[in-house]
Amino acid sequence: MNIKSKGKPITKRLSTVKKSNLKTKKKKSGAFRPQTNIKVKNFEPESDSAAEEAISEMRAKYVKKKATSSKNASPKGFARPRFSNNEDISDSDDAVANGADAEHTSDTDNEEFMSNEMSLKKMGELPPELDMSDSELSDDEAEDVHKPPDELEVASDETDDETVPEPPGLVTLKMVEEWREKLKTDKTSSTISCVVKAFHGALNRVAAEEDKTAPSLRVVGSSVFNAVVQLCVLELQPAIKSFLQLPPGKRIPPHKCKKWVKIKTTLKCYLADLLKFLSAVTSEHILSVLLKHLHQMIPFVTNFSNVTKGLVKKLVELWSCGEETIRVLAFMCVLRLTTSEQKSLLDKVLKMMYMAFIKNSKFVSPNTLPAVNFMRRSLTELYNLDENISYYHVFLYIRQLAIHLRNAITVQKKENRQAVCNWQFMQSIHLWTDLLGASVNKPQLQQLVYPLVQVSIGTIKLVPSAQYFPLRFHCLEMLIELSANSGVFIPVLPFLLEVLTNFDFNKKHKKVSMKPLDFTCILRVSKGQLQENGFKDAVIENIYKLLLQYMANESHSIAFPDMTVPAVIQIKMFLKNCKNPNYCKKMKQILEKIEENAHYIEEERKKVSFALSDKKAVSAWENGIKLQGTPLAKFYTSWNKMNIQQLAKKATDNVKLGDYNIPVIKKPVKSTAGDDDGPVELFPSDESDADEFFGAEAQSKKKRGKRGSKKQQNPKTETKIKSEMKIKPEEGEEVEDIVEDFEFSESE
Structure with a gap:
């Protein structure tokens, strides 16, 4: 097949193709993109057989180039070769030397054909034999192509009736009961660690700030939460004692037991969680239960200094600001904690408790007076534990009182007088008088009686x-008690x-x-x-x-x-x-x-x-x-x-009986002035007693009309007055008792 040439030599035509390729490369690096401004020139081959041969050869050439270089692929899947200068020249020289002008098209015709093919591709009119986007993919690329399965699975309607398995790590009531039985029989620490992890999960559920690390066991539901807390409060402390083999009658430090190392970290985590739980609870009943449990766990708390510091702060806060029962339980915990670790804790505890006592005694009223008295008496007991530490504290605080009094006497200003004449100053003096009066057998503290008496007398003489x-x-009352x-x-x-x-x-x-x-x-x-x-x-x-x-x-x-x-x-x-x-x-x-x-x-x-x-x-x-x-x-x-x-x-607030309740008298509702036809009440008001004693005087006095004239009283009203004045019922009449029945309580 002879294809008409344009009348230019082959070398010139190759140079024009090279320049056009370089222009497209300068525009954008990467895969080759054809120019859109090339004019499409339609051509018709001389015969159909020659055209088919040329197209087949071009297709084979394009496929070969695509296999060797995958980077030159077209964006839409059409494989386009990227010719270099050497390849173009060698191909054209071979074609000229062999005289295959009829079998190979010129480069210009190739360029025109490719542009014509791209335009047809865009228009969607490319013949199927020229479409090489997806059909001519390689084997490796074909494997990567996703193929949907022949049959798709459809969810059945019976899944709603099936039981969903529980997620791993979820605590149930059945697990809690199993742990309760194992704590009594198990001699290892595995059950104790499981219970502690469950308590940590329960605390993480109600805590305001959750931990960054998710707990291994999760507690969902109030019933499970209550069961886990009840298990820890009631069964954990006996299980720990049996695991450590602590005898009930003797006081042996837990850290001296052989198995202490196995349970140390677990117990530390539990005590830290217990302290967090104690800080988050506001209910008095739950606080009392937790404080009783904490009182049992104090021998283990003293082995962890970090937990002890936070616990002392919380207990002192409850001792100074809680309700009556909470104050007593908190003080019992503080007393046991300080007696077990007296050398390291007593000094700090006394300072914290004294500051809390002074802070909460700023205002004294009939409602707050019992709490202030309890704090003063309990603090006196703690100061009596160690004479040396108490002497240092009492001497220091009495000296501060004397300094305030000296400033008030010398400066004579209202502010300085108010620094002495207040409840905090008076409660501090009261505390030290109680302490010195209770420590008669301690001669070191008795040396401070004289300065305290001088401060008290100076306070009396100040104003x-x-x-x-x-x-x-x-x-004066405090001095009399001290004496x-x-x-x-x-x-x-x-x-x-x-x-x-x-x-x-x-x-x-x-x-x-x-x-x-x-x-x-x-x-x-x-x-x-x-x-x-x-x-x-x-x-x-x-x-x-x-x-x-x-x-x-x-x-x-x-x-x-x-x-x-x-x-x-x-x-x-x-x-x-x-x-x-x-x-x-x-x-x-x-x-x-x-x-x-x-x-x-x-x-x-x-x-x-x-x-x-x-x-x-x-x-x-x-x-x-x-x-x-x-x-x-x-x-x-x-x-x-x-x-x-x-x-x-x-x-x-009772004048007659201080310990019992007096009966209550019901006061019936008074009838209005317009209800004349209704029944007459037995005791219309409290003034009936006066009518009983002064009835004759009431009958003698009659209403007067205008001055100088007297009106005769209506007989109907006269009978009504007599009926109201009547107290004792006639025979056959029944009168309800107006006094309520009352019962004395057993406590009274």
């Missing part, structure tokens, strides 16, 4: 006005009698109060309260109480007659000047008791044969008189019992 009489009475417990003589009488001489009880009051003021939760009274009669009543009550208490404590002293001479003189002066009979009655009674006790001591002193310089003989004589009982001490004990009952009645 001697009548507004601060409550503060004075609080300080009674420690056996040290403290001059309290001058500060009590000073109130009787300096304050004018004859001054008329401007306001009237029904009840006397209660100084229990008051340090300072206002100017308005000073003008009430209740203030004077409260002052006399407190003086009577403190005088009687102090004289009863000193009633067995051999110097009692001489010591009470100034008090007797000032009380007699008060009785001479005071015009209030109620106040005089109280002071006269205590004066008689003092004189009676002084006469008794004088009679007993006449029988003494030893010298007053013999201290041992004097103390023995005083102890004998104290055991026999003095008249003033006997009177004080009987009065104190009555006073305690009165305080209990005030606490229950």
Whole structure:
């Protein structure tokens, strides 16, 4: 087949093809992309057989080039060869040398054919024999092609009825029961570790901040959660003791057991989780259960210092801010923890508890007073554990109190006075008086009695006005208790009698109060309260109480007659000047008791044969008189019992019965003025009692109309009044009891 040439030599035509290839390479590197601006020239071969041969040869050539170089593939799957200069020249030279002009087309014709083929490809009119996009792929490429399966699987409708297997690591109630049985019999630590992991999963479920690492066991559902917590609280501690083979009667440190290494890490994780759980719980019932369990686990807690620090902080917080039962349980845990590790923990625990006590005693009210008293008494017990550490703490804090008092005395400013006259300062003094009074057998702490007494007396003298009489009475009461417990003589009488001489009880009051003021939760009274009669009543009550208490404590002293001479003189002066009979009655009674006790001591002193310089003989004589009982001490004990009952009645807000509930009277609803036709009630109001006693007077008085004229009363209204005044029912009538039935509880 002869193909017409364009009249140009072969070398020139090859150079034009080379230049066109270089232009396309400069535009974009990578696979060859044909130019879109090439004009398509249609050509018709001379015969169909020659065209088919040429096309077959070109196809074989293209397939060969594609197999050798996969990088030159067309974007749409059409294989295009990438000719180099040497290959083009060699092919063209071979074609010219062999004279195969009829069998091979020229390069120009090839270019025209390829452009024509691409245009047809875009138009979708390429013949099937020229389409080489997917049919002529290699074997390796054919294997990578995805082929859909012949038959597709369809989900059946019966899958809903089948039971879904539980995911691995999910805790069930059945597993919890199995662990409960294994904890009693298993001698290895595998069951204990499983229970600890389950508790960690349960904690991770309710914790606010989840761990980054997912737990190996997951707890889903409230029933499973409660079962896991109950298992740990009830069964874990006995299982650990049996695993470590700890004898029940002896106290052996757990870290000295042979199997401690096997369970150490597991136990540390459990205690850390228990502390997190304790911090997250707010329910009082759950807190009490966890604290009881923690009290059992304290021998294991002391082996982990990191857990112990966090636990002490949480326990001190519960001790200072929790409810009554929570406070007691937290203190029991702290006490056991400090006694087991006294050398390393006692100092830190005392500092933390003292700061928490001062922080929570800033405001004292009838509601918070029991909690403050509990903290003070429990802290006193902890300070009595070690005398050396306690002396350091007490000396340091009494010195701080003295510094505050010195600043208030020297500067004389309101801020400095407020730093002394507050509840935190007073509760601190109260704490140290209780401690020094309870540590009589510890001579090292008894050396601090004198500075504490000086601080208390300085506080009394700081503001001697009548507004601060409550503060004075609080300080004097603490000094009287310290003197009674420690056996040290403290001059309290001058500060009590000073109130009787300096304050004018004859001054008329401007306001009237029904009840006397209660100084229990008051340090300072206002100017308005000073003008009430209740203030004077409260002052006399407190003086009577403190005088009687102090004289009863000193009633067995051999110097009692001489010591009470100034008090007797000032009380007699008060009785001479005071015009209030109620106040005089109280002071006269205590004066008689003092004189009676002084006469008794004088009679007993006449029988003494030893010298007053013999201290041992004097103390023995005083102890004998104290055991026999003095008249003033006997009177004080009987009065104190009555006073305690009165305080209990005030606490229950009940005048008649302090320990029982009184019956309640039902008040029927009053009928309106328009209900004249309804039945008459038996007791329409509380005024029926007055009508019963003053019925004749009510009948004698009649309503009057206008002035100067009298209206005759209607007989119907007269019968109605008589029926209302009738209290006792007639025969045959039944009257319901208006008093509710009441029962006393077993606790009462």
